[in-house]
Amino acid sequence: MGQNKNQQGQTWSISEAERVYGVSSWGGGYFKIGDNGHIHVIPEPSTPDVKIDFKAVIDEIRQEGIEFPVVIRFHDVLRAQVVNINETFRKVIDSANYQGVYRGVYPIKVNQMREVVEEIVDAGAPYDFGLEAGSKPELLAVLAYNTNPEALTILNGYKDEEFMRLALLGRRLGRKVVVVIEKFSELVSLVDLSKRLGIEPIVGLRAKMQVKSMGRWQGSSGSRAKFGLTIAEIIKAARYLESHDMHDALKLLHFHIGSQLPDIRAIKDAVNESAMIYAELIHMGFALEYVDVGGGLGIDYDGSKSTNDSSRNYTLDEYVADVVYGLREVCDLENVPHPNIVTESGRAITAHHSCVITEVVGEIAPDGAEIDTTPKDDDHTLLKNLYELHQCIEQQQNYQEVYNDATQWKEQASEAFKLRVISLEELGKIETLYWQIMRKVQAYYRLVDFVPAELQSLDFSLSSQYLCNFSIFQSAVDSWAIDQILPVVPLTGMDKPPTKDCSLVDITCDSDGKIDKFIVDHEMSDVLPMYDIPKDEPLYLGMFLTGAYQDVMGDMHNLFGRLNEVHIFSYDDDPEDFYIEEVVKGSNVDKVLSVMQYHPDAMARDVKKLIDRQVAEGNIKPREGVKWTDFYEQCLSGYTYLSTNK
Ligand SMILES: *Cc1c(COP(=O)(O)O)cnc(C)c1O
Numbered sequence: 108m109g110q111n112k113n114q115q116g117q118t119w120s121i122s123e124a125e126r127v128y129g130v131s132s133w134g135g136g137y138f139k140i141g142d143n144g145h146i147h148v149i150p151e152p153s154t155p156d157v158k159i160d161f162k163a164v165i166d167e168i169r170q171e172g173i174e175f176p177v178v179i180r181f182h183d184v185l186r187a188q189v190v191n192i193n194e195t196f197r198k199v200i201d202s203a204n205y206q207g208v209y210r211g212v213y214p215i216k217v218n219q220m221r222e223v224v225e226e227i228v229d230a231g232a233p234y235d236f237g238l239e240a241g242s243k244p245e246l247l248a249v250l251a252y253n254t255n256p257e258a259l260t261i262l263n264g265y266k267d268e269e270f271m272r273l274a275l276l277g278r279r280l281g282r283k284v285v286v287v288i289e290k291f292s293e294l295v296s297l298v299d300l301s302k303r304l305g306i307e308p309i310v311g312l313r314a315k316m317q318v319k320s321m322g323r324w325q326g327s328s329g330s331r332a333k334f335g336l337t338i339a340e341i342i343k344a345a346r347y348l349e350s351h352d353m354h355d356a357l358k359l360l361h362f363h364i365g366s367q368l369p370d371i372r373a374i375k376d377a378v379n380e381s382a383m384i385y386a387e388l389i390h391m392g393f394a395l396e397y398v399d400v401g402g403g404l405g406i407d408y409d410g411s412k413s414t415n416d417s418s419r420n421y422t423l424d425e426y427v428a429d430v431v432y433g434l435r436e437v438c439d440l441e442n443v444p445h446p447n448i449v450t451e452s453g454r455a456i457t458a459h460h461s462c463v464i465t466e467v468v469g470e471i472a473p474d475g476a477e478i479d480t481t482p483k484d485d486d487h488t489l490l491k492n493l494y495e496l497h498q499c500i501e502q503q504q505n506y507q508e509v510y511n512d513a514t515q516w517k518e519q520a521s522e523a524f525k526l527r528v529i530s531l532e533e534l535g536k537i538e539t540l541y542w543q544i545m546r547k548v549q550a551y552y553r554l555v556d557f558v559p560a561e562l563q564s565l566d567f568s569l570s571s572q573y574l575c576n577f578s579i580f581q582s583a584v585d586s587w588a589i590d591q592i593l594p595v596v597p598l599t600g601m602d603k604p605p606t607k608d609c610s611l612v613d614i615t616c617d618s619d620g621k622i623d624k625f626i627v628d629h630e631m632s633d634v635l636p637m638y639d640i641p642k643d644e645p646l647y648l649g650m651f652l653t654g655a656y657q658d659v660m661g662d663m664h665n666l667f668g669r670l671n672e673v674h675i676f677s678y679d680d681d682p683e684d685f686y687i688e689e690v691v692k693g694s695n696v697d698k699v700l701s702v703m704q705y706h707p708d709a710m711a712r713d714v715k716k717l718i719d720r721q722v723a724e725g726n727i728k729p730r731e732g733v734k735w736t737d738f739y740e741q742c743l744s745g746y747t748y749l750s751t752n753k
């Protein structure tokens with residue numbers, strides 16, 4: 108174990124790597140660090156012997172000539188999550204002797220990819236698991252894919268008449284399509300349309316909840332919520348149906364108090380509040396059959412099991428128990444039937460199943476270049492000062508003073524340069540000396556217990572930035588938009604101690620395209636312990652838990668577009684325990700340009716004409732002209748990200 112020590116000289120082992128990167132804490136049982144220091148995927152945590160080594164996946168992707176960055180989907184993980192939530196509800200409903208059934212739906216806005224939706228519908232079929240849509244395009248997809256007559260189709264969001272008409276088409280097709288009323292005028296339009304078409308709708312009412320939720324979406328509850336009906340509006344809506352002889356159409360009560368709910372208390376309170384409204388509506392004579400508790404089931408992105416915005420202080424079992432027992436308690440007290448339970452969990456079902464693999468393509472170090480600092484007689488005093496400090500730093504007693512002096516002289520040097528007092532070359536030397544001094548100051552403070560406050564940021568200032576071949580705006584938009592923590596880890600090499608601390612930057616021309624919030628050793632850190640970039644092969648990083656929202660909300664910043672996708676199934680008989688079932692090509696340059704109204708074919712013709720003219724004028728040889736023409740066309744049809752294998 109001699110060489111297996113980290114920067115601080117501690118010994119290193121896989122359990123150390125686990126402590127630093129917290130893979131088991133956020134991995135939901137699907138990911139762990141194997142004994143060989145590679146990340147392993149366990150597609151079905153109940154059979155831990157079937158495991159897929161990320162290194163084998165990367166090797167196969169390279170063999171197939173698929174360019175990085177790639178999105179990897181583990182279909183087994185997606186299926187396991189669907190089974191997981193359904194089986195947990197079954198188990199708790201059984202042991203609570205609860206009289207209703209569980210009929211979950213998957214809200215497709217969380218990840219609308221057809222393959223994802225198909226897999227969820229297929230895995231959920233034995234449980235009559237349904238789908239939820241919140242817009243017309245989503246509804247059109249759901250009508251075509253949710254064909255099980257027993258499964259629910261829940262329609263949320265604001266609706267026009269066409270939307271309602273599509274819902275009634277679903278009723279004509281024999282489906283349990285529930286139109287959830289978000290505002291009173293929608294009910295008027297639905298009642299009118301269903302009378303004209305002679306089709307009985309199924310109506311749900313979304314309640315504005317009084318409970319204050321927590322987390323980033325706390326605005327989804329309270330009287331300023333964007334969606335839902337107040338108590339007075341719920342009563343008015345119920346009476347309106349009654350007055351139109353559509354008393355029996357009211358079947359469902361819905362609430363959704365926000366996504367990624369960090370605190371179980373908000374869920375308990377909301378379940379209680381909704382159960383009371385449900386019971387009252389039953390007392391008023393409406394035969395409601397379902398209570399829909401919405402989404403919000405959280406994911407422990409940071410692995411802290413806390414009420415941090417990127418975490419949650421409960422497990423799936425506890426969540427389900429609170430929903431089932433919470434409803435039962437109120438219903439038994441009020442002497443009303445136990446309603447069937449609907450959830451709209453999206454994040455919890457899809458987050459784990461996909462991740463992004465990117466390559467580190469470069470390092471940006473603060474002291475990346477050094478120039479010769481041999482002193483000259485006519486050097487400026489500032490340069491002389493720094494040179495002296497550098498010479499005798501070993502004899503210094505007071506490193507804080509060294510830091511202060513060096514920093515002050517460097518600032519003065521920048522000013523002096525602007526006033527033409529020192530030359531560019533002198534400024535370069537000062538920079539070189541400054542960072543050499545800072546490295547020594549850092550080495551000193553690593554050995555002592557007390558580090559003065561101003562020096563605590565020294566580690567960050569001296570850390571490198573690793574340049575990664577991806578766009579945060581495409582692949583991790585919540586990390587940029589709402590400071591969501593997404594776990595990022597090296598995929599191999601974790602049997603050795605990390606060699607340096609780094610933050611990450613992407614390849615967009617945007618200073619915001621960076622990640623400098625990580626959970627390291629259970630604490631927030633602005634740098635991630637990393638490995639040197641090997642000379643002979645790329646260094647691969649995995650960004651995990653991107654299956655919910657990140658996969659589909661990305662934008663076209665810098666025209667990078669969608670990533671190549673690799674869909675993986677586990678297969679016990681295979682030596683590597685997996686096979687690639689499908690490859691979905693990411694965006695090509697001509698595709699992203701077309702989206703922005705360019706005409707790539709015409710562009711290729713125009714550039715060819717320009718090259719031909721240079722050939723005609725004798726500035727380019729004909730053979731070279733053909734090469735340039737081919738090269739331009741080849742780039743137009745190529746991948747938008749950096750090519751690293753050419
Ligand atoms: C977004 C949304 C969901 C999904 O929420 P998750 O937190 O991802 O489970 C469910 N219901 C409604 C009404 C939503 O708007």
